[in-house]
Amino acid sequence: MRTTFVIASRNRAPELARTITTLLDTTDCPIITVDNGSDDHSVAVVRRFAGEHPGRVLAIELKSNEGVVARNIGVAACRTPYVAFCDDDSWWAPDSIGIAEEVLDHNPTVGLLAARTIVLPQNRDDPMAAELANSALGRRPGLPGPSILGFMTCGAVVRKVAFTAAGGFSELLHFYGEEQLLAMDLAALGWDLCYCPELISYHQPSTVRGSSTARDARELRNAVLTTWMRRPVRHCLRATGKLFSAAIRDAEHVRGAVQALVRVPAALASRRPLPAEVERALTLIESG
Structure with a gap:
């Protein structure tokens, strides 16, 4: 095979x-x-x-x-x-x-x-x-x-x-x-x-899964880290602002924001900006 x-x-x-x-x-x-x-x-x-x-x-x-x-x-x-x-x-x-x-x-x-x-x-x-x-x-x-x-x-x-x-x-x-x-x-x-x-x-989604709020917080946290690793600074600031705005709502998003802050130095150590054509493609998708 x-x-x-x-x-x-x-x-x-x-x-x-x-x-x-x-x-x-x-x-x-x-x-x-x-x-x-x-x-x-x-x-x-x-x-x-x-x-x-x-x-x-x-x-x-x-x-x-x-x-x-x-x-x-x-x-x-x-x-x-x-x-x-x-x-x-x-x-x-x-x-x-x-x-x-x-x-x-x-x-x-x-x-x-x-x-x-x-x-x-x-x-x-x-x-x-x-x-x-x-x-x-x-x-x-x-x-x-x-x-x-x-x-x-x-x-x-x-x-x-x-x-x-x-x-x-x-x-x-x-x-x-x-x-x-x-x-x-x-x-x-x-x-x-x-x-x-x-x-x-x-x-067929398992019945053994965390809350949708916890998942959303984790996804926002990882979007912040991903952006700091690859995207221009304006995108990084926007993603970070979105997570911190969400942190006003509940404890899960507060936890996600704290985890993001702790991990940002490691994200920056792995920072590798994308080639221009890939960044353009992402911008096109996001504006679509």
């Missing part, structure tokens, strides 16, 4: 078991699960699958919650040129991986393909699908779909060499909104990112 599934999971044993079972039943691809220091029976679940499907399911167990770094560890363990990401509450349509492999085989400049993600049980498109389909960047001749500078990890297939060259996901961000920085860095290296609606991923 030329594609490996990589799943980062923590404390969602029932959903993880469902996802692994679905992938085993509908594909032939190897599956790497990286456990982020779970304290439920997730590790036992994956060990059972690994024992029943030796060579097909690999369990990697981390002692603590490393956030998105878990995905980097999973990708590093892959022996295939392509990687399809899953969350523990998401999976792929059976024919999507074959389509992705064919598209990537015929488009060597494409580093990432974003799928159309369907949310279950409502069976509706995730709102992100429409945003990607109607990207302000349009569709350049010769590419398999509209050019994009954002994606959902649970609906992304990457070329391993591109992902590795871009440094994978940033450990500074931990979780939520981590895709934006990786998209920027892939584009900065000259890789194309495309939306490919022929690829279908399914997402």
